[in-house]
Amino acid sequence: MAGIAVIGAGLGAMAAAARLATAGHRVTVYERGDTYGGAVRSLTRDGFGFDTGPGLLRLPAVYRDLFVKTGRRALEDVVGMTALDPAVRHVFPDGTAVTLPASRGGVIRALDAGVAPGAGQEWADLVNRGRTVWDATRRPLLEEPLTGDWRALAADPYPPVEVRGGLLRRRRTVRARTLEEVRREQLGDPRLGLMLTEEALSYGFDPLRAPAAAVVLPYLRQTFGSWYVNGGTRALATAVYERCLERRVEFVFGAAVTGLVTADGRAAGVRLADGGTRAAAHVVAGVSPAALEALGGAAPGPTPQEEASGRVGMPGRVVVCLALRGGREPDAVHRTVVHGAAREAEAAWVFRGGLAVDAPTVTVLRPDDPGRRPDGGHEAVTLSAVVPTGEDWGKADVAGRFADAMVRAAEAAVPGLGGRTLWREVRTPADTERETGAVGGGVPGPALAGAGGAYLTQGNTTALPGLYAVGGWSHPGGGLAHAGMSGALVAGLIVEGADFRGSQ
Incomplete structure (x- = not known):
């Protein structure tokens, strides 16, 4: 079978490599760094362990399918996973807090008790409309290649809603x-509005511009849950890497690809920083659009998501890893969202160049994982916040001041946080750019229908025959699950060719 060169060792690229090797292809992965996983990284120090990239897995069926299709051992035979229940605790600017269980009925009851009578059903109605979006877009948006018929996804499938309004x-x-518009017209309590817009913000979308179809995001979270991988999501990356090795995928680390080799109008290999070239029948690029353009594999210009965000480059993340003295209290919740006091100002800063905020929205992750702390008398806590990539995050004082603001916010979720901190480490978009090569350290969001197609990502095929795009910057977009889906799509396109109609 033909040799295939894969650029980058992110999750999507490795998912494609494992599937292609299983189909009989000789696959070589060229990674400019010294390890696999892309943005799926971890920090270990003094017996503490932290995820510095994504901390939770959604839609684990994507990786279950990968392991079923590429070997004998199932995903759960390789890594342990736990579904979060409670799913999340929300702490609002007015001081109220509500803990939501994993069940739909439990969410309704918790919102009625913690927010306002009737709030639970109002939220349930919203999530049900998200299901309408999911049913309309699941196949073409997630399971099929993005073809010339993509314009069918330009229309927003969010259904019309009957509301009461006006003086009468x-x-x-x-x-x-x-x-x-969904928030303003269909959610009465402002705290429900904060829950909705936080979903968009957490994926790097501006609520003012994101299509109404983005309501599918809370639907997915509530319906399919969030899963913690024992040992952190880095353990998932390791499992996929080891599956690749089992399928005899070759990895070459410290091998930066600087260009493409072409022959007869198609991709025919890669050129490396050491001046050498490696021939290949197909090239799979797990890099950002800007990096792909630099290799000579794409037309210039921002991606649709970048245009929709109002700037070239998606927002990034600041992550604060906190080593704490004192054990985790028995009723601690794994994931807490502490909502910022000024959501509109925060969104203006992140997406439209406004002034920096001193009370950001912060996600607090407190896994109950003995393997990520020295002993029961300590705790490893991770904070994350969405930030613009245009700030000078490489400066210690800029990162330090914002980390201080994140810690202040997180005190609403972690009792006695300030007095318990032994040490902290801060990761910013500057670190993301250094580790992944993404310009500015941006983190791509998942593809969405609507908005005239502005929230679709670049397709998996390119203008250059034989060159394919994989990973979070490509169809169907960012996130662990979506990256895994892109790997399945690229493998299908190469193995089955033009007849490939999507994952089964």
Whole structure:
């Protein structure tokens, strides 16, 4: 079978490599860094362990399918996973807090008790409309290659809703165009609005511009849950890497690819920084659009998601790893969202160049994992916040001041946080750029329908025959699950060719 060169060792690239090797291809992965996993990294120090990239897995069925299709051992035979229940605790700017269980009925009851009577059903109705979006877009958006028929995804599948409005409170039918319109017209309590817009913010989307179809995001989280991988998500990356080795995928680390080799109008290999070339029948690139362009494999210009974000480059993340003295209290929740006091100002800063905020929205992860702390008398806590990539994050004072603000916010979720801290390490978009090569350290979000196609990512095929794009910057977008889906799509396109119609 033909030799295949894969650029980068991120999750999507490795997922494609494992599938292609299983199909009989000789696969070589060229990674410019010294390890695998892309943005899926970890920090270990003094017996503490932290995820510095994504901390939770959604839609684990994507990786279950990968392991079923590429070997004998199932995913759960390789890594342990635990579904979060409670799913999340929300701490609002007014001081109220609500803990949501994993069940739909439990969410309704918790919101009725913790927010306002009727809030639970109002949220449930919203999530049900997210299901409408999911049913309409699941196959073409996630399981099929992005082809010339992509314009079918330009229309927003979010359904029209009947609401009461005006002085006479008459019923009228509205068709929301953006997530902000959904919040304003269909959610009465402002705390429900914060829950909705936080979903968009957490994926790097501006609520003012994100299509109404983004309501699918809370639907996915509530319906399919969030899963913690024992040992952290780095353990998932290791499992995929080892599956690649089992399938005899070759990895070459410290091998930066600087260009493409072409012959007869198609990709025919890669050129390395040492001046050498490696021939290949197909090239799979797990890099950002800007990096792909630099290799000579794409037309210039921002991706649709970058245009929709109002800047070239998606938002990034600041991650604060906290080593704490004192054990985790018995009723601690794994994931807490502490909502910022000024969501509109925060979104303006992240997406539209506004002033920096001193009370950001912070996600607090407190895994109950004995393997990530020295003993029961200590705790490893990870904080994360979405930030613009345009700030000078390489400066210690810039990163330090923002980390201080994140810690202040997180005190609402972790009792006695300030007095318990032994040490902390801060990771910024500057670190993400250094580790992954993404310009500015941006983190791509998942593809969304609607908005005229502005939230679709670059397709898996390119203008250069034989060159394929894989990973979070490519269809169907960012996130661990979506990256795994892209690997399945690219492998299908290479193995089955033009007849490939999508994952089964």
